[in-house]
Amino acid sequence: MFRVNSHHTINLPRAIWLAVLLPLFLFGCASAPETDDNQPIYYPPLPNPPRIQFLKTFTTKDDLGKQTSAFADFVAGGEQKETGLIEKPYGVAIHDGKIYVVDTRGPGYGVFDLTLKQFHFVAGNGAGVMRKPINITIDADGTKYVTDTGRNQVLVYGKDDRFIRAYGKEKQFKPSDVALINDQIYVADVGNHKIHVLDRATGKTIRQFSKGGSKPGELFHPTNLAVSPDKTLFVADTSNYRIQEFSTDGKYLRHFGSVGSGLGKFARPKGIAIDQESRLYVVDAAFENVQVLNTDGKLLLFFGAPGDRRSDINLPTKVVIDYANAALFQQFAAPDFQIEYVILVASQFGVNKVNVYGFGKMRGLEYPSTTAESGNAR
Numbered sequence: 001m002f003r004v005n006s007h008h009t010i011n012l013p014r015a016i017w018l019a020v021l022l023p024l025f026l027f028g029c030a031s032a033p034e035t036d037d038n039q040p041i042y043y044p045p046l047p048n049p050p051r052i053q054f055l056k057t058f059t060t061k062d063d064l065g066k067q068t069s070a071f072a073d074f075v076a077g078g079e080q081k082e083t084g085l086i087e088k089p090y091g092v093a094i095h096d097g098k099i100y101v102v103d104t105r106g107p108g109y110g111v112f113d114l115t116l117k118q119f120h121f122v123a124g125n126g127a128g129v130m131r132k133p134i135n136i137t138i139d140a141d142g143t144k145y146v147t148d149t150g151r152n153q154v155l156v157y158g159k160d161d162r163f164i165r166a167y168g169k170e171k172q173f174k175p176s177d178v179a180l181i182n183d184q185i186y187v188a189d190v191g192n193h194k195i196h197v198l199d200r201a202t203g204k205t206i207r208q209f210s211k212g213g214s215k216p217g218e219l220f221h222p223t224n225l226a227v228s229p230d231k232t233l234f235v236a237d238t239s240n241y242r243i244q245e246f247s248t249d250g251k252y253l254r255h256f257g258s259v260g261s262g263l264g265k266f267a268r269p270k271g272i273a274i275d276q277e278s279r280l281y282v283v284d285a286a287f288e289n290v291q292v293l294n295t296d297g298k299l300l301l302f303f304g305a306p307g308d309r310r311s312d313i314n315l316p317t318k319v320v321i322d323y324a325n326a327a328l329f330q331q332f333a334a335p336d337f338q339i340e341y342v343i344l345v346a347s348q349f350g351v352n353k354v355n356v357y358g359f360g361k362m363r364g365l366e367y368p369s370t371t372a373e374s375g376n377a378r
Contacts, residue, residue, distance in 0.1 A: 040334040041311045043303040043357075049365040052303055052343070052357050054311035055332040058099055058112050059353040060084045061119035084119040086110050086353045090317045091135035091177075092346040094325050095142060101346065101354055102133045102146065109136055109146065111161070114328050128155060128163020135177040135224070135318070145185065147175040154178055154187060154198075167203040172196075179225035179233060181248055186233055188222040195222065195235065195250065209250025214240050217252030224318070226272040226280075234272055234280065241266045243282060256280070256297040264291070264299040271318035275341060275359070283316045283345065290319055290345060303357070304345065314350030319343060321359075329358055336363040 042050035057063060061084025091102035091109075099112040107130045108123035124130045131150025138144050142159030153168035154175050167185070168175065174191030184206060187196040193212035198205055210219045221239040228234060232253060233246045241259035243266075246252055257266045267286035274280055279300065280293040288306040290313075293299055304313040323341045330339050339358035346354050361367055 040337070042337075043301060049367050050337070050362055051301065051367075052359055053333055053337050053339075054355065055329050055342070055358050056356045057310060057352040057354065058101070058356070059086055059351065061112070064112055064114070064117040064119060084110070084121075088348050089346045089353050090348065091133070091147075092318050092320055092344050092354055093136045093138045093144075094320065094322045094342075094344060095138040097325060097328060099344070099354065100136050100138065100144070102136050104132055104134065107131060107133055107150070109133060109144075114325070122157070122161045124155065124157070124163055126163070127166070128157065130155065134175075137178045137180060139180055145178045145180070147178055147187075149174055149176065149190075152191075154185065165203070167198055176223045177225045179227050181227055181231055181233070184248075186225060188225050188235065190221050190223055193219045193222065195219075195233070195246070197250075207250065209246070216255060217244070217246075219244070224271050226274050228274050229276055229278055234274060236269050236272050236282070238269055241269065243269060243272060243280065256293060257282075263302070264293070264297070266291075271316070271320075271346070273319045273321040273343070275321050276323070281319045281321065281343065283319045285315055285317060288313055288316060290316070290343075304355075306350070308351055310352065311355065312350060312352060313345050313347045313355060314352070315348040316345050317348055318346040320345075326358070329356060332356075333358050333360070334362075337361070338363065 041054040043052040086101050086103050087105040089101045090104055093100045097115045100109050102109045106123060108121055110121050112119055130148055133146050133148050135147045136144055144157040146155045148155050152174050153166045155166050156164040158164050173187060173189040173196055175187050176190040177188045179186040183200045185198040185200050189196055194208050194210045196205060197207045212220060219237050222235045223238045224236040226234040231248060235244045237244050242255045242257045244255040266284055268284055269282050270285050271283035278295045282291045289302045289304040291299060292301045306312060306314050321341055321343055326339050326342050329342050333339055337360055339360040341359050343357040343359060344354060
């Protein structure tokens with residue numbers, strides 16, 4: 001049994017994501033792989049041509065592969081928050097060789113430096129102290145935008161993690177996520193069921209769009225945002241069990257999904273991400289998996305399941321796609337599996353807090369053409 005909200009529950013058979021075998025366009029079989037901890041984990045599993053491989057999990061600083069002694073920590077003046085344990089993450093991002101994980105219990109965000117194999121924790125101080133951080137978005141220059149539902153503000157930190165400014169006046173919004181498009185900040189307001197568009201330089205409101213409701217274009221608890229290659233805005237309309245697409249000026253374009261326990265349906269959609277071929281990744285916190293849709297909204301693949309295996313996810317909240325740092329993870333892939341980009345998934349519970357998967361191809365196997373993979377062009 002899975003929670004849909006604080007008042008309702010829905011019974012969803014585990015077989016939804018574990019036992020269905022379908023030739024789903026790009027990916028073929030969508031069943032969960034059968035393997036042990038000594039073998040690569042693929043989706044779909046061999047002998048199908050795999051497109052996704054589980055690579056690595058990050059929960060503590062020890063997952064970086066370099067452990068420091070207690071004496072070294074003492075000499076360096078390590079603080080309690082530098083223990084390197086992520087307790088209850090929500091947002092995750094990756095930039096310039098570092099994984100940033102928002103810990104709602106920190107409160108703050110942890111930084112896993114993949115190159116230096118070091119960890120540090122940022123809680124903010126003074127005007128920049130965090131109370132209940134939820135999501136993090138990082139600009140190309142390293143500027144970080146953290147949504148804090150304890151402060152009801154968007155907090156901005158520089159490349160050096162120093163606090164710069166806060167956006168949001170009292171009772172203006174309850175921000176759950178941020179998307180950056182050109183010089184504007186799009187803020188998902190989970191409390192007032194709308195999207196705010198702010199000027200990035202001044203923080204002033206440029207416009208707002210949508211309102212509470214279930215009609216096309218209306219929102220009910222928007223939790224997460226993503227920007228498509230065409231610069232359209234995708235919104236996880238969580239309590240309407242769907243994903244909606246808007247133009248940058250707030251015009252409703254279309255939506256994907258509806259409530260249900262079947263393939264392509266949602267129960268509690270949260271994190272969303274879009275790759276360069278416009279494939280849409282949707283985290284469902286109730287199904288505890290990630291569904292991949294093409295540009296027509298057709299299901300291509302789902303991966304992930306609750307449990308204690310190294311590839312499992314438990315109450316997942318966020319999914320992120322990254323091309324720039326993919327080379328850092330090639331060492332964790334099978335020798336013949338070539339990674340195109342990495343997929344990061346954050347989970348609030350379980351032993352794995354942030355799982356990293358690689359999207360790519362296995363050398364020597366035939367795959368569908370690019371046109372078939374991405375669906376019909378818009």
